[in-house]
Amino acid sequence: xxxxxxxxxxxxxxxxxxxxxxxxxxxxxxxxxxxxxxxxxxxxxxxxxxxxxxxxxxxxxxxxxx
Numbered sequence: 001x002x003x004x005x006x007x008x009x010x011x012x013x014x015x016x017x018x019x020x021x022x023x024x025x026x027x028x029x030x031x032x033x034x035x036x037x038x039x040x041x042x043x044x045x046x047x048x049x050x051x052x053x054x055x056x057x058x059x060x061x062x063x064x065x066x
Contacts, residue, residue: 034042
């Protein structure tokens with residue numbers, strides 16, 4: 001299965017950010033495949049961000065008085 005990494009900032013005037021990335025960014029080769037461990041880490045980080053988002057939504061609803 002091919003998993004693409006999309007580097008934010010490339011091509012929109014923020015080349016400096018992606019050109020310094022470990023993956024090479026705009027200035028070099030960009031990796032197209034992630035290892036299973038990298039994919040797992042990425043998904044775990046995404047899960048944590050979703051949990052934080054849900055907590056924020058719940059707090060906002062509570063403040064609004066449901």
